[in-house]
Structure formats: structure tokens, C-alpha cells
Amino acid sequence: MPEYQSLYRKYRSQTFGDLVGQDAASRALQGAIVSSRVAHAYLFSGSRGTGKTSAARLLAKAINCTGRLRDSAEPCNRCQSCLEMTAGSALDLIEIDAASNRGIDEIRDLREKVNLAPALGPFKVYIIDEAHMLTEPAFNALLKTLEEPPAHVVFILCTTDAQKIPLTVIGRCQQFVFRRHSEEQIVSRLTHIAREEKVQVDPEAMALIARTAQGSMRDAVGLLDQLVPLATGPISLDGARSLLGIADPRLLDSLLDHVLAGQAAEALAELNRVYAAGAELRQVVRGMMEGCRDRLVAALSRHDNVTARRLSGVLDALLHLDGEVRRHAEPRFLVEATLARLAVEAETGTAIDQVAPTLTPRATPAPSAPRATPAPSAPRSAPAPSAPPPPSREEQAAPVAGWSEVLEKLNRTVRAAYLDAQPEVDGATLVLWFRYGFHHKKAQEQSAQLMPHVREWLGDGVKVDYRLRENESAKPAARPASPEDDPFVREIVRRFDGRVTRVKEVSE
Numbered sequence: 001m002p003e004y005q006s007l008y009r010k011y012r013s014q015t016f017g018d019l020v021g022q023d024a025a026s027r028a029l030q031g032a033i034v035s036s037r038v039a040h041a042y043l044f045s046g047s048r049g050t051g052k053t054s055a056a057r058l059l060a061k062a063i064n065c066t067g068r069l070r071d072s073a074e075p076c077n078r079c080q081s082c083l084e085m086t087a088g089s090a091l092d093l094i095e096i097d098a099a100s101n102r103g104i105d106e107i108r109d110l111r112e113k114v115n116l117a118p119a120l121g122p123f124k125v126y127i128i129d130e131a132h133m134l135t136e137p138a139f140n141a142l143l144k145t146l147e148e149p150p151a152h153v154v155f156i157l158c159t160t161d162a163q164k165i166p167l168t169v170i171g172r173c174q175q176f177v178f179r180r181h182s183e184e185q186i187v188s189r190l191t192h193i194a195r196e197e198k199v200q201v202d203p204e205a206m207a208l209i210a211r212t213a214q215g216s217m218r219d220a221v222g223l224l225d226q227l228v229p230l231a232t233g234p235i236s237l238d239g240a241r242s243l244l245g246i247a248d249p250r251l252l253d254s255l256l257d258h259v260l261a262g263q264a265a266e267a268l269a270e271l272n273r274v275y276a277a278g279a280e281l282r283q284v285v286r287g288m289m290e291g292c293r294d295r296l297v298a299a300l301s302r303h304d305n306v307t308a309r310r311l312s313g314v315l316d317a318l319l320h321l322d323g324e325v326r327r328h329a330e331p332r333f334l335v336e337a338t339l340a341r342l343a344v345e346a347e348t349g350t351a352i353d354q355v356a357p358t359l360t361p362r363a364t365p366a367p368s369a370p371r372a373t374p375a376p377s378a379p380r381s382a383p384a385p386s387a388p389p390p391p392s393r394e395e396q397a398a399p400v401a402g403w404s405e406v407l408e409k410l411n412r413t414v415r416a417a418y419l420d421a422q423p424e425v426d427g428a429t430l431v432l433w434f435r436y437g438f439h440h441k442k443a444q445e446q447s448a449q450l451m452p453h454v455r456e457w458l459g460d461g462v463k464v465d466y467r468l469r470e471n472e473s474a475k476p477a478a479r480p481a482s483p484e485d486d487p488f489v490r491e492i493v494r495r496f497d498g499r500v501t502r503v504k505e506v507s508e
């Protein structure tokens with residue numbers, strides 16, 4: 001029986017034509033090989049699983065291949081050097097894992113060994129994996145070699161974190177950035193592998209694997225590798241989901257709905273269903289993060305900053321939970337506790353992170369209005385008569401939980417009149433601040449439609465005060481021309497490494 005070989009190793013790119021998705025790097029490297037202008041040092045940076053090490057091995061193989069055609073960079077994969085390189089036994093290819101202790105020792109010896117001539121081919125190639133993990137002395141030793149490299153040596157530093165590589169080292173390297181693979185590229189590669197392996201995988205299941213791998217070809221092929229031996233027949237979407245421990249996104253969506261609506265008991269029951277269906281908790285948290293992020297982008301696109309701030313608070317909590325779940329031995333209770341807390345906070349309107357000042361509705365408790373129950377922590381935000389003057393409008397722009405639910409109950413036309421409103425609960429009065437005179441006027445005309453929902457939220461005694469922000473009403477250009485220009489949107493896009501894909505104009 002031959003030793004089991006993982007699909008990733010089996011299908012590792014053996015030619016530049018096989019190297020998926022890194023066209024720019026691939027073209028540049030091939031050009032250098034064909035014109036014999038290979039540099040002495042390269043830095044391949046990029047996220048994990050994007051093909052850095054595969055490209056490095058390919059480069060090593062190509063420059064030592066004796067069967068290569070004159071005007072092609074492709075290794076022949078048949079000569080002695082190529083065969084040894086593929087098998088991992090080539091003496092002229094030295095791979096150093098900088099993350100291991102041995103790696104440090106190897107760098108230390110490097111200065112002596114580097115001058116020895118290659119065993120077989122014209123070049124001795126050093127691939128330093130996880131190069132950012134090198135210690136300072138190791139970097140110094142490497143730098144000395146890079147300053148006067150022997151003609152027969154090529155260094156390829158691979159890293160997921162180029163910022164940790166000293167500039168002195170980067171300055172000696174030709175740098176290539178390896179981009180994450182697109183879902184299409186991953187699906188196309190997986191389809192090829194599945195065909196070669198004679199396994200049937202539904203296109204939806206392929207797409208799910210590609211999405212789960214988040215741009216890492218290695219992860220995607222690894223997931224397929226887990227599925228193939230477990231599958232008894234064709235791999236379906238549901239089969240892939242349960243084998244990979246991925247929850248049905250519809251269940252996750254409803255779980256998120258319950259959390260945001262403040263329904264803790266329903267949320268926990270839904271979580272139990274998801275868990276019982278075999279979903280892995282890390283994937284559950286990730287799935288909820290994705291759902292939350294989609295809603296956040298939608299809220300930002302319609303300039304609903306109140307909802308957006310609330311969602312970003314929930315997203316923050318989920319991000320934190322994602323980190324914790326990896327470390328915990330019993331993550332289930334952690335997930336339950338966090339979701340329950342978020343739901344309770346959504347219901348009572350307390351701040352998610354307990355840092356941002358929150359305006360808690362302080363309406364008189366009305367038995368007929370279950371949502372009007374004041375939060376236990378209400379005194380925190382209830383200003384005493386001798387309280388200092390309230391902060392400026394901008395600082396007060398904290399979420400008022402419940403307002404977005406009121407908006408959701410209105411019909412489209414009525415809602416449009418209120419989208420511009422910044423709510424503020426001031427005693428038994430709901431103050432609605434408007435930036436535009438047009439909305440300010442329109443909203444008051446629709447007051448009869450709004451009031452029942454406000455009463456349900458804040459109690460029967462509530463009054464609504466419609467106010468226009470004078471200084472800002474004078475400059476209608478205050479709203480950013482496009483959502484991308486909004487500083488809050490920019491921050492979200494930066495933090496989640498995303499982009500605004502769709503802008504929906506809801507008002508006007």
C-alpha cells in the first residue's frame with residue numbers, strides 16, 4: 001500500500017501553468033527564469049494557503065531543471081533534479097521553517113554552508129518559511145549573507161506577515177504579494193481535482209467549500225480532502241455542511257434575528273437546534289459574524305447609523321467570541337452565555353461593551369407595554385438634577401435600542417420620513433433630531449402613524465418632540481456624497497477588510 005498522500009500535496013502545482021490565481025507573480029518569475037535574471041533573494045508575502053511555498057519550490061525546480069526548453073520557464077518534471085525536487089530529496093533545495101527552534105540553528109550555520117557549491121544543479125535554493133518568525137540574531141546572520149550573496153545561491157523568504165521583516169532585509173529582496181484566491185478560482189481548482197479523483201461533488205457543495213476556505217486554496221483542498229473519504233456517494237450541499245460542521249445559513253439568520261430582537265430564550269433554543277444538527281461552534285460564530293456584517297453594510301448604505309452602531313457592537317462581541325472559542329475547552333457555554341447577554345442587552349438597551357454611553361429609555365413602566373420595562377442599569381444614564389450640562393449632540397449619538405424596531409413596524413413611505421431622525425430619549429419625551437427641513441416637516445405630518453409604536457416602546461405617557469438641527473440644516477451637503485466617504489463606513493470597511501458592494505437609497 002502506498003503511503004497516503006494528501007490531496008494538497010498530490011495536486012501541488014508542478015508547473016507555472018498549474019499555479020492558480022497568482023498571475024502577476026507567476027508571469028514575473030517566468031520572465032526572470034527565461035531571461036536568466038533570477039534575483040538572489042525573493043520575499044513572497046500573503047495570506048496562508050495562497051501558494052507562496054508552492055511558487056518557491058517551483059522556482060527552485062525551474063532554475064535547476066536540465067530538461068527545460070530554452071524559451072520556457074516550465075520545469076520538465078522528468079530530469080533527475082526535477083524528480084528529486086518533487087520527491088523532496090534534492091540536496092540543493094533547503095527548506096527552513098523559521099518557526100521552529102531548528103530553523104534558528106539552521107540560519108546560524110547558513111553563513112558557512114552557503115558558500116559550498118550546489119550538489120547537482122547550478123543553484124542552491126533556500127526557502128525560509130514563516131520568515132517573520134526569525135529572531136533578531138537570525139535576521140542579522142541572514143542579512144550578512146544577503147549583502148554578499150554567493151553567485152549560486154537564491155533565497156526565497158515566505159511570510160504571512162511582511163511587516164515583521166526588517167526593512168534592511170526587505171531592501172535586499174524582490175517582493176511579490178500573493179493575493180487570496182477568488183471563490184471562482186477555488187471552485188475551478190476543486191472541480192479539476194474532483195474529476196481527477198473521480199468523486200462527484202455538487203456545485204453548491206463546491207461553492208460552500210470555497211466560501212469556507214476564505215481565499216486559501218490550501219484550506220479549500222484540505223476541506224475537500226476531509227470530505228472525500230467520508231462520503232459514500234456524491235457529495236451534496238447538505239452532506240458537505242454536516243461533514244464540515246457548517247450550519248444552514250437560514251438557521252444562523254434566524255438565530256441572529258432572535259439575538260437582535262432581544263429574545264434570549266428563543267436564541268438559545270435555536271443555538272441548540274443548530275448545534276444538534278452537527279454544526280461546529282466556530283463555524284456558527286463565523287456564520288453569525290457574516291450575517292451581522294451583511295446587515296451592518298446594509299444599514300450603513302441606508303445611512304441608518306443607529307442600527308449600524310448597534311450592529312457593530314454585536315459584531316465586536318462576536319469577533320471577541322470567535323477568538324475565545326478557539327481557546328476554550330468547553331466553548332458551548334461560552335457561546336450560550338455571550339448570545340444570551342447580547343439578547344438581554346438588545347432587549348434592555350444597555351450598552352454592548354459597557355463603554356459607550358447609552359441612552360436608556362426611562363419611560364414610566366406601563367403594564368400594557370412590555371418593551372417599556374426600564375433596564376436594571378437605568379440609573380447609570382438617568383441624569384440627576386444637578387448633573388453637569390449634557391454633552392454635545394455628536395457625543396450623544398449613542399444607540400437608542402428600540403428605535404430601529406419602531407422604524408421596522410412602519411410602512412415604507414412613512415418610514416422614509418423618519419430615516420433621517422436621530423432619536424434621543426429625554427425623560428418621558430422622545431426627541432427626534434432632523435438634519436433636513438424637508439424630513440422634519442414630512443415626519444410631523446406622519447406623526448399619527450408613528451405614535452402607536454412609540455407608545456408601545458416607551459409607554460403611554462410618551463411625547464414626541466420634532467427638532468431641526470439649525471446649524472446643520474443650513475448646509476445640506478453635510479451628508480457624504482457616497483457611503484464610502486462616510487468615516488464610519490471607511491472604518492468598518494477597514495476593520496473587516498471589505499468593500500461596499502451595493503448601495504441602496506431608501507429615503508428620498
Ligand SMILES: [Zn+2]
Pocket residue numbers: 064065066067068075076077078079080081082083
Ligand atoms: Zn527538469
